[in-house]
Amino acid sequence: MNVSYSWLKDHVDLQGITPEEVAKALTFAGAEVEGITRMASGTNLVIGQVLTCVPHPDSDHLHILTVDEGSFGTFQIVCGAPNARQGLKVIVARVGAKLPQIEIKASTIRGVESNGMCCSLLELGVDPKFLSEYQKAGIEELPEDAPVGETDVLGYLGLDDAVLELSLLPNRPDLYALENVAKEVGCLFQRKVTLEEVKDVPTVFPSCEVGSETKGCTLFCARVVKGVKTHESPKWLQRLLSASGIRSINNVVDIGNYVMLLTGQPLNMYDADKLPLASLIVRDDLEGDFVAMDGQTYKLQEGDLVVTSDGKPMCLAGIMTAEACMVDENTKNIVVEAAYFEGAPIRHTSNRLGLVSDSSQRFCKGVNPHQSEYVQCLTSELLVRLCEAEEVGETVLFDVIDHTPHRLDVTLDYVNGRLGTSFTLGQVSETLLRAGFVNVVEGKTLHVTVPPQRIDVDGKADLTEEVIRILGYENVPSTLPTLSLCLTGLTPKQKAERSLRRHLTYSGLDEVVTYTLQSKQELEYFNYLTKAEAYVLQNPMTVEREAVRRNLAHSLLSLASYNANRQAKSGRFFEVSDIDAIGVQGRHLCVVFFGDRPVRPGEKASPYDYYDAKGVFDSIMESLSIQLGRYQLAPWSLGGEEMHPYQTAEVRLGKQLLGYFGTLHPNACKRYGLKNAVLLELDLDALLGIKVSPIKAKAPSRFPFVERDLALLVPTKVDYESLRKELLRADPLIVSVDVFDLYQGEGIEEGYRSIAVRLTLLSEEKTLSEEQVSASVKKALDGVAVRYGAKLRQ
Amino acid sequence: MEEIVTKALSLRIEALEALSHVQDEKGLEEFYVQYLAKKGLIPGLMTLMREAQDKAAFGAAVNSARTDVTAKYEEKKQVLAKAKLEAKLASERIDLTLPGQPCLPGRVNPYRLVIDEVVDLFLDMGYEVCEGRDVETDKFNFELLNVPKDHPSRDMQDTFYFGDDYLLRTQTSAAQAHKMLEMERKRPIRMIAPGKAYRRDDDDMTHSHQFAQIEGLVVDKGISLAHLKATLELFAKKMFGEKREIRLRSSYFPFTEPSVEVDVSCFNCGGKGCAMCKGTGWIEILGAGMVNPRVLEACGYDPEEYSGFAFGVGVERVAMLRYGIDDIRRIYQNDFRFLKPFSIK
Known part of the structure; x- marks a missing residue:
């Protein structure tokens, strides 16, 4: 506005x-x-008159003028405007003048001195949409009676607004x-306000009927005005409209816009002679074509509010008139409509048809429905005064609106309680009155009448806002609330998540944040963990972002790709994010490594591999105190060409897939333009939901432990974890098994590999003898020999 | 003086003289063998005892020679050992400026830094943390918050829809309704709810279709605008510096009444006016207000008994202001070069 x-x-x-x-x-x-x-703007301006005008000897379009600038004297100015001529009154920007784009200096143009500039309105910063082509092409031509020497040029032009x-x-x-x-x-x-004083014009018996057959229109008020003469609007009206951003059309249309700007009530004007019947009925059940005054055809459908005459659409209510009955330069008799249409149907129609007007915008936001009579009087008076209207019909009115003023009661305690202030009753009452809320004080209660235009005010909380916005928010004191003591803080799950994020950060991983929306195609990537149907947008902005992701892997790998394309040689990062799919609300953790591990100068670079993901995974489980056994690791069984089939582990909680980690499939690497990448994605909600036993302290044994290193030849199909479990199971004295070397190749039987492990043996009761240690180790060796065919390497 | 005694005395002098010329451990070893070892010259003197007439004087001379030389020898030995260690350490000189063994903590996206910091601030004030969902229903995102269907303020927030009822939440205020409704006995609330929100905005330097907010809500008996003001003052000082002040401007949100925009005095120029605050001395940081009685009522709290305040902080806006980030998209791009200065706090 x-x-x-x-x-x-x-x-x-x-x-x-x-x-x-x-x-x-x-x-x-x-x-x-x-x-x-x-x-418009400009300093050092003066009205001048061209005394002489001769062509510049060295140019085909420049003129040399001498300009009378009143008390300033006469100056020579070189001017390039085609309409420069002797006798013309012009706007002169004197030497030193500051215009929106330039500063005027004395200069020499092709050998001729020039002291100032004759201006167009464009050069004074007037919006070109308010200027004619002729005005834009040359300097402004002032009327013959323009006072030479006048320096308040903008004031003279009415452009000092x-x-x-x-x-x-x-x-x-x-x-x-x-x-x-x-x-x-x-x-x-706190200044005096003067509203338009309306003197209604004499009226005659009405010659039109109005009505509404829809809830979307509760008030329809019209007047028939005869014998209007269409011509250009007076200057004051043109200026006023252009300052308000509306182009002047003709006096009739301009009056409509003027009244709308003044009162907020959109008006519609019909050419009365083009209406099939002297009747306007609002309906919402029309279908078919509607040709609007913009020449376009729109399809009507049920629900569109339409003003009809003899059952034919004459106006898309509150939006645009039909071409068939629009006011033009030949119009003599008009019907002026001031109606109240509900915002919702207007918004629906306007949005559906992509048709927005000053009128529709106002109806969408809400119009004061209590002023139609006032608006009609105002309009009639202007039509008589500016369009020489000959005859004005009495108002015809369809009205089912309750015009009883809205009353609210509010107490001083309520106002001060809500604001935390200590205003007096007098202050509150006086402030409300200033805002137009007439009120009566009774005890500590104010009986308030809401002014009709304030359709937004419907409760006493609104009145507190009126008081404080007028008196100023600086009057609100600053007092911290005293809150009752109770247990708050993070929940155990929130704490665990926060510790986990910290743990990963301190482990050297960057924490990132990525977009939730992705394309439908991307939805299918890494679709292993949350397989419920995805939420797909009804109104996406682009195909790249039309669905809610069900996993984080693609987002994070795209991020790896983004950075790899910007010369990043490696990266390790994670994100924790909510995951929403239909019927599922979860939270995932995703970790990505790509490129080489960090090394010190002189050390050999080595790419991230499966064991980096496993290391992070193990550390997560350790930090959450979840031991292997509560969950299981299993080889990849989910197929696809995204994870390496032999370098990916599934994390399972019974049958439930908790997550997975491993090396990216070469084809997936190709998709992201990465040489290598390692991925881990976990269902964090499920993970944090696993109950862990409380920590229980244990006194260290008083006796020394004994270590034995064994090099075992183990069939390659046997994994380390199975071997480890079997060794541990063999004897309770064996308290831990740790691998420290692996070898496969020359000197090792085909189908076998060498696994060197260190057994730690410990008793809580005594120092172990050599015999006891040997017996335990033998049990362990026998166990893995029988179970897995492992043997001691010779 | 007996000659033999003189001999003992001069051997002492000779040994000390020799010792002073010893340069290294090898020389010291040779010295020891020559003078102090069992068969060395000084113990060897004792074999002459029987030749001595004044046995006491001779014995004393030999003993003093042995004691003195041994003491000096030990002293020398220590000096040499120290010198050797020095030399060894000197040979171990390294370039102190080479990079260390990599063990740096990771970087944290400024979005997370801001959320964690704000959450911590309110945790310290006794708030609890609630978590909303990205996908919301029309009821929670709009209707319970006093935005019925066809309300003009829906135009303020162009919404992503999944159908008539489901949508991506346009504000974290949806968490308010959840919290109020889930409180079984309608007890006081003080909560903070960080989360993502979405609007159909084209991504540019200052707009993002996805952004984060931190919603705050306090509901109790007798909560007033003055309480909100003090709380936000504390927030502004903690986030932007102790000298900061705030001012409230009247605004409109359907779920609060009165509603305010909150400006903080410019931390760049201290309020004098600069490019950052566009010459005004103030920077807009958040929206807030007193919970609209209609919202309380819709969520089961009696507005005659309870009142509350709510506020919503734009996470990216705070991050951009604090860290001088020029483009909101950088936050979601996670360019490693951009993340570099953002270390954990």
């Missing part, structure tokens, strides 16, 4: 208040002024009316 400062000044006393001060006050009171634009650009929030649709902005400004500065 653009508000002309000078128009505002017509309605509220702004003596000594600058546009900037108005803007600041409005902004703090809840109507943000996003900017202030001057209609400033436009406040209001960015209105949905709670203040009333401020789409200049009158209400004036009231608001008057209230904030």
Whole structure:
């Protein structure tokens, strides 16, 4: 909403208040002024008259002028405008003038001295949309009676206005009316407000009927005005409209826009002679084509509010008139409509058809339904005054709106309690009155009447807002609440997650955050963990982001790819994120490694591999105190060409897949343009849901332990964990088994590999003798020999 | 003086003289063999005892020679050992400036740094942390928050829909409704809910279709705007510096009444006006207000008995302001070069 400062000044006393001060006050009171634009600007301007005009000897288009600048004297100016001629009155920017784009200096143009510049309005910063092609092509031609020597050129032109650009929030649709902005400004500065004084014109018996057959229209008010003459609007009206961002069309249309800007009530005008019947009925059950005044055809459907005459659509209610009955230069008789349409149907139709107008925007946001009679009177008076209307019909009205003023009761305690203030009853009452809320004080209660334009105010909390926004939020004291003592803080699960994130960070992994939305195709990538149906957007913005991801692997690998493409040689990072799919609310942890492990100078580089993921996985389980046994690791069984089939482990909790980790399949590496990558993704919710036994301390044995190293030849198909378990099982004295060397190849039988392990033996009761140790080791060897065919390497 | 005694005395002098010329451990070893070992010259003197007439004087001379030389020898031995160690250490000189064994902690995306810090601040104030969901229902995202269907304020937030009822939440305020409804006996609430939100905005330097907010909610008897103001003042000081002040501007959110925008005095220029605050001295950081009585009522709290305040902090906005990030998209790109300075706090 653009508000002309000078128009505002017509309605509220702004003596000594600058546009900037108005803007600041409005902004703090809840109507943000996003900017202030001057209609035009320029210093050192003067009205001059061209005394002589001769062609420049050295140019085919420049002229040399001598210009009379009144008391300043006569100056020579070189001018390039095609319309420069002797006798013309012009705007001169004198030497030293500052225009929006340039600063004027004395200069020599192709050998001829030039002291100043004759200006076009474009050069003074006037928006080109308000200028004719002729005005844009040359210098501005001032009327013959323009006073030479006048320095208040912008004032003379009526271009000394400033436009406040209001960015209105949905709670203040009333401020789409200049009158209400004036009231608001008057209230904030405690200045006198003068509204348009309406003298109704004499009316004759009406010659039109109106009605509504839909809930979408609860008020329809019309007047038939005859014998209007269409022509150009007076200058003051043109200026006022252009300052408000609306182009002047003709006097009839301009009056409609003027009244809308002033009162917030959109008007519609019909050419009465083009209506099939002298009847306007609002309906919402029409289907078929509608040709609007923009020449386009729109398909109507049930629910669209349409103003009909003899069953034919004459107007897409509140949005746009039909071409068939629009007002044009030949129009003589008109019907003026001031109606109230519900915002919802207008919004639906407007959105569906992509058709937005000043009128539809106002209806969508909410229009004051209590002023139609006032609006009609105002319009009639203007039509008589500016369009020489001959005859005005009485108002015809369909109205099922309750116009009883809205009353609210509020107590002083409520106001002060909600705001934390200690205002007096008098202050509150007076402040509300300033904002137009007439009120009566009874005890500590105020009986408040809401002004009709404030359709947003519907509860006593709203009144507290009125009080504080007018008196200023700086009047709110600052007091920390005293809160009752109770147990709060992070839940155990939140704590565990936070520790886990910290653990990973301190382990050297970067924590990242990526987008939730991905393409439908990407949904199928790494689709192992959360397989429920994905949420797919009804109204995506792009195909790249149309569904909610069900895993993090693709996002993180894409991130690896992004960085690899920017010369990153390696990376290790993780993300913890919510996962939503239909019927599933979960949380995943994903870790990605790519490239080489960090090394010191001189050390050999080695790429990240499966064991990096396993190391992270083991450390996660360790930090959560979940022991192997509570979960199982199994070889990859899920197929696909995303994970390496022989270098990926599934983490299972019984039948439930808890996650997986391993090396990326070469084909998947190719998809992301990575040489190598290692991935881990876990269902964090499930993981953190595993119950762990509380920590139990154990006193260390008083006796020394004994270590025995064994080099075992083990068939290659036997995995280390099976071997380890079997060795541990052999004898209770064996308390731990640790692998320290692996070898396969020359000197080792085909089908076998050498696994060197260290057994630790310990008794809680005595120092172990050599015989006891040997007996235990023998048991262990026998056990793995029988179970797995492992033997001692000779 | 008997000659033999003189001999003992001069052997002492000779030995000490020889010892002073010893340069290294090998020389010291040779010295020891020559003078102090069992068959060395000094113990060898004792064989002459019987030749001595004044046995006491001779004995004393030999003993003093042995004691003195041994003491000096030990002294020398220590000096040489120390020198040897010094030399060894010197030979172990390394380049102190080479990179260390890699064990740096990872970087943390500024988005997470801000969330963790704000959450910690409110945890310290006795708030609890609630977690909302990305996919919400129309009821929780809009209706319970006083945004009925066709309400004009729905236009403020262009929403991603999955159908009539399901959508990506447009604000973390949805967590308010969840919390209030799940409180069995309607007890006081003080919670903070960090989370993601989504709007149909084109991604550019300052807009992102995905962003994060931290929602705060306090509901109790007698909660007022003054409580909100003090809480946010504390927040501004902790996040942006002790000297910061805040100011409230009237605004509108359907779920609060009154609603305010909160500005913090510019931490770049201290309020004098600079490019960061566009010359105003103030920077907008969050939206807040008193919980709309309609929201309380819809969520089962009697607005005549309870009141509350709520606020929503834009995580990326805070991160961008604090760290001077020029483009919101950088946060989601996770370019390693960008993440480099963001270490864990």
